[in-house]
Amino acid sequence: MSETLKKILIVEDEEMIAKPLGMKLRLSGFETKHALNGKEGLDILAKEKFDVILLDLLMPEVDGFAVLAELQKRHDPTPVIVATNLNQAEDVSRVFELGCTNYYVKADTSLDQIVENVKKTIK
Amino acid sequence: MKLNLKIAIFLTAGFLAVLLVFVMMPGARPGRDSLVFFTLTAVVDLFLAIYLKKTVVDPVKRLKAVVQKIGAGDLTKRVEVGSHDEIGELSASFNRMTEKLVDANRDLQAKVKELSEEHGRLSSLVESVKLGVVMVDLRLSVILANQAARAIFGKPQAKNISFQDMSDKIKGSVNISQALSYYVHAGKPLNIQEVMIGESYYRLFMSPVRDIVEHIFIGAVVVMEDVTDQKKLDKMRTEIVSVTSHQLRTPATIVKGNLEMVLGGDVGKISKAQKELLDDTYLGNERMIHLINDLMDAAKINEGKLVFPLAPVQLEDIVEEVTKENQAFADEKHVKLVYNQPAAGLPKVNINKDKIKQVFQNLIDNAVKYSSIDDKGRVEVDIQSDDKYLRFAVKDNGIGIPKADQEKMFERFSRGSNSTKLDPGGGSGLGLYIAKAVVEQAGGKIWFESKEGEGSTFYVAFPIH
Structure with missing residues (x-):
């Protein structure tokens, strides 16, 4: 492991989903920050660099699709893992078009699997 | 008595009367005798003519008058049967025939009444059903369209609906006129699950129509059932299932994440009993997630949106x-x-x-x-x-x-x-x-x-x- 901890931004409007996820990631050796919605996430990303973004899709006001579009506009190269409840083909292909690196379906994926996914993305 | 016999007796009686006159006359004088002979013969002929008029000509005239009236439709008239000769028999036969005609006519009228009542019932039935009903002949000309069908195609009268109108307005996966010609001639019914006419959805049932007597195809009937409400309801139900199951996934995800932390020992040691109980809780939650997923998938299948990348x-x-x-x-x-x-x-x-x-x-x-x-x-x-x-x-x-x-x-x-x-x-x-x-x-x-x-x-x- 490198000297400084890898930083993960969790953009998720459900605090109770973000909480165990954040705990698990910190226990696995990551530094985490939590944004409660897309707007907050984009504000944080404007000031701070992260190694991976875990992004929820359905959020009030600025949703995950909008965040992806804005990041593309900013030419922000941070890898994004989309966490979704929508597992429909059209949504999946849309997030990939918007530059997402990987995605998982929330209720079907364990915290361990998410951590694995993050580690793989950072390499 | 037969007519021939009557005339024979009449003539024989006349001949005998002439003979009697000659036998009774005293002496023989040629001039007087031939005058008497001719006079007597003329008298016999006169009687014969009167007799024939009474027994033959008059009854035939009466018969003719009655026949003319019956021919004109008055079946109440009968011929008077006066004698027992051929004319009498003819008149009696004619009367019997007229009776039969009256009977047949009565039966026919009853049948016609029955048929027209049935026709009335059927037409008002067809006219009043909520299903659109259109009947076409073999050349696909519209010969009947009930009120619902006229409303569907926006025409006040059946004769204003052409088959071309129909097939132009019906939007669906099948060409109606082609399908109808094909199936009508093949004598097979055809159901089309869903077509659109204007803004509404219809289910179509088409079946060939046969002549009742000869069983040959004489056309087809197209029945249109409005399924718009059914479709709306189905869509709403699917949406409710889709939305609620979506909402249910969030709490299930929360339970899953927290239990994973506790069960993994990430937030401190738990006892064996605690682990056993939490394990079951975890499995229960997984089963719930599985059910929610199934409901969502089924809703997608129902909406025709089950498309996964291959x-x-x-x-x-x-x-x-x-x-x-x-x-x-x-x-x-x-x-x-x-x-x-x-x-x-x-x-x-x-x-x-x-x-x-x-x-x-x-x-x-x-x-x-x-x-x-x-x-x-x-x-x-x-x-x-x-x-x-x-x-x-x-x-x-x-x-x-x-x-x-x-x-x-x-x-x-x-x-x-x-x-x-x-x-x-x-x-x-x-x-x-x-x-x-x-x-x-x-x-x-x-x-x-x-x-x-x-x-x-x-x-x-x-x-x-």
Whole structure:
């Protein structure tokens, strides 16, 4: 492991989903920050660099699709893992078009699997 | 007495009267005698003429007058039968014939009344039904359109509707006029599930019409059922299921995440009893997630939106994975789970890996569950191929599916009637329904063979490209 901890931004409007996820990631050796919605996430990303973004899709006001579009506009190269409840083909292909690196379906994926996914993305 | 006899007697009587006059006359004088002879003959002739008029001409005239009246439609008239000669017989026969004509006429009128009443009933029935009804002849000209049909096509009168109008307005997957001509001439009925006319949805039923007497085709009837409300309701129901199941996933995800932290020992040690209870909680939550997923998938199938991306996959890899994952469950149920590994070099098939894995998972899970009656349960999984298909099979020696349930196994919420004992918690009843849709979306087929008490074999086959 490198000297400084890898930083993960969790953009998720459900605090109770973000909480165990954040705990698990910190226990696995990551530094985490939590944004409660897309707007907050984009504000944080404007000031701070992260190694991976875990992004929820359905959020009030600025949703995950909008965040992806804005990041593309900013030419922000941070890898994004989309966490979704929508597992429909059209949504999946849309997030990939918007530059997402990987995605998982929330209720079907364990915290361990998410951590694995993050580690793989950072390499 | 016959007419010939009457005339013969009359003439004989006349001849005898003339003869008597000559016999009685004294002396013989040629001039006087011939004058008397001619006078007598003339008198006899006169009587004969009067007699013939009375017995023949007058009755024939009366008969003629009556015949003319009857011919003009007055069936109440009868001929007077005065004598017993041929004219009398003729008159009597004629009267009998008229009686028969009266009877026949009465029957005919009753029949016509009956028919027109029936026609009236049928027309008002056809006219008042909510279904649109259009009848066309063999040349596809519209010969009848009830009120509902006229309303559908926005025409006040049936004669204003042309078949061209109809087929132009009906938007659907089938060309109505082609289909109708074809099916009418083939004498087969045709149902079209869904067409659009204007903003509304209709179901169409078409059937050929036969002549009742000669049984030849004389046209076709098209019945249109408005299913717009039904469709709206169905859509609303599907949306509700989709939205609620979506909402349910969030709390289920929260429970899952927190339990994982606690069970993983990440937030401190837990006792053995605590772990046991939380393990069950975790499994319960997983089952709920599974049900929610099934409901969402079923809603998508219903909306016609079940579209998963397909990619070439090595089928035996998935099968091996699923079999391994099910090993612990089989051991727990004391069922021997065997995977007959195929020879290497099987071709890939174009499927959605995750979804097909779920299908196999489901089939193997069912096979294990329903063969865990005693310790002799055995489930065999294999893959075979010919040059067209790659076929996955899972065979068990379990309880089997009762014959009466077999036909409905792939329908929504369908379960074998003998399944509850081995699966008390029960699944959603959606597993096979979803499996069928997922397999068919990838161009594959799913089917089974089963005998109650002996076991079942489920097959899934995908085409090799």
